[in-house]
Amino acid sequence: MRVSYSSAALLLNGAFAVAQSTNGTGVTCPTSSKFSPTTASKFFANINPGWNVGNTLDAIETEGSWNNPPVVGSTFDDAKKAGFKSIRIPITWAYHFTSQSPDWKVDEKWLQRVSDVVDMVVQRDMWVVVNVHHDATTWADLTNAETNVTAVEERLGKLWKQIGTKLACKGEKVAFETINEIPGTTPEHGKEVNRLNNIFLQAINDAGGFNSQRVVTLVGAGEDGAKTSQWFEKPDAKFKNPWGIQYHYYSPYDFVFQAWGKTTWGSDADKASLEADIAAVRGNFTDIPLMIGEWAVSPTATETAARWRYFDFFIRTTSKYNTSTILWDNGADFLDRATHLWRDPVVMDIYRNAVKGIANALPDSTTDGTATKQESSAYIYHKKNETVANVTLPFFFNGNKLSKISLGSKQLASGKDFTVSGEKITFSAAYLRTILTPTSPLGPLANLTLAFNSGAALTVNILQYSIPTLSSTTSALPAAGTDLLIPITWAGQNRPAAVKAVKSDGTFLVDDWTQYLGPLQQARMTYNSQWDWTTEGLLIKAAALDVVRSGGKSTTFTIEFYPREEGNSVEYVVTV
């Protein structure tokens, strides 16, 4: 059966040729639409590295509902200029159905919007992955006892038939992904996800057009590497689509999501564990193209030097195991879509060089879990009113040579402003005093750029700080369901590093087991779910305050700042 818009194309073009491989059903594409069949291997190699236009068409209930306005073409120009080759477009369909079972009709306007956004990317000669996103948790959650699996199968099939029909004649640069991170915890769930991959393939093949030759990224439960390794099965051989596997990687959880005061990363054990994860997925799928369709270490809440080293190591490791990657960006992470600026330009430079296999010089930073203080060579932290002294920072040159250090267009004098000994750079007090004057304000004062003969340029941020102050140091527990804002007069890096919570009897408010972690992590809470911050101060989330309420004990919150060192913190007591 032909859908009406093919007939419209017939009328418009005046000529009509049968497209390749429609398997006799669905859309027939006009001769004007081009499709050069590609292999999954080539597609997966070509998309690397990619960028997710996150929190956009996936927002609930629709595009614009979250922190980003509707996407515009120039955002994809920004991504392309930054070196990205592909865009994953996460899309939530759940709130765009206009009918229920058995047809599950999708609003034509929404299908058109998706088609238009796909075109914006393809017009810029980039590759695309289109998916079904938060539907995974709104109506396809296999772990929810209420979920009617028959209805999930029916709905996913009907949905992909409509997406497949709408996008049937898009070129070979457009790929489809079954479903994003569908929850599943048992081998039975794993089997069901395999069935859904087949239902998806049947639906897009039935939709016709070029879909029988279109590249697809199939998934396992949760798009989790280990679960996919355990339960994934190849699709039915009747489908001729080139295919590979997509999974996601956000690990270690504590560092990536700033849980339990984990602001360090990069020990040999950290690296070995990351490599083992990536190697295990490759080890299970030796001859299948692989992509990590989401990963990130956001500048929002991670320590700079640790983040730079993670990016470098993650990209080198995924390359080693021949796995392509697509960076997650929720709009508050990397690209500031309004200003077109990347919030952490150095990490982007490290990333681009690592993708090409070029060695980067990197800053050293604390990795020892038993440390009481965190050092970072991405900063020269100067405490206000202390004497300015020479500062020595260790780096990993990784075979590169330092070619120059500059501040804007002004080059620093080697031997006078700084000296290099091995892979340590000492900045002289005399030079630092030109920036750190008695009247310099608190906060970031200058970025020194360290250029090397090869690889990314690094920056060292000269930042003056003192201990932030609170206008009040105690209050009563607020009403249930409300967050508590603790106003802070910031005094350097205007964000907290970690928050410790200890009850009046000396026990930890949450996660008692953190007593087995190092001194920078014991009794620390988790960013986002338990605390957050605004320009005004620290937010203790209602969820954490509920724990105070149920525990019935006044609780001391120790708010710690960067640099993480003895005394750079303030205390606030919530009384019950």
Ligand SMILES: *[C@@H]1O[C@H](CO)[C@@H](O)[C@H](O)[C@H]1NC(C)=O
């Ligand atoms: C990497 O994987 C692609 C498929 O994604 C394959 O074409 C290529 O040969 C692989 N390269 C190496 C070095 O294994």
Ligand SMILES: *[C@@H]1O[C@H](CO)[C@@H](O)[C@H](O)[C@H]1NC(C)=O
């Ligand atoms: C489950 O979904 C199917 C397909 O929509 C439907 O026929 C069936 O009645 C549903 N079962 C229940 C228990 O609701």
Ligand SMILES: *[C@@H]1O[C@H](CO)[C@@H](O)[C@H](O)[C@H]1NC(C)=O
């Ligand atoms: C294509 O059509 C044949 C014959 O009807 C059928 O056996 C086969 O399953 C179809 N292939 C797909 C991918 O639907």
Ligand SMILES: *[C@@H]1O[C@H](CO)[C@@H](O)[C@H](O)[C@H]1NC(C)=O
């Ligand atoms: C396959 O994956 C499992 C689960 O992650 C892992 O334990 C196993 O080592 C992997 N196998 C290979 C050959 O890498």
Ligand SMILES: *[C@@H]1O[C@H](CO)[C@@H](O)[C@H](O)[C@H]1NC(C)=O
């Ligand atoms: C620094 O010293 C000045 C002058 O003694 C004093 O007024 C100011 O409060 C001090 N600032 C800090 C952050 O210690």
Ligand SMILES: *[C@@H]1O[C@H](CO)[C@@H](O)[C@H](O)[C@H]1NC(C)=O
């Ligand atoms: C500080 O650095 C300068 C210039 O590199 C050097 O001459 C001086 O000896 C250093 N001072 C100390 C205390 O190390």
Ligand SMILES: *[C@@H]1O[C@H](CO)[C@@H](O)[C@H](O)[C@H]1NC(C)=O
């Ligand atoms: C230095 O770079 C950081 C990160 O890009 C930026 O936030 C800061 O404003 C820059 N300038 C100064 C003077 O610190």
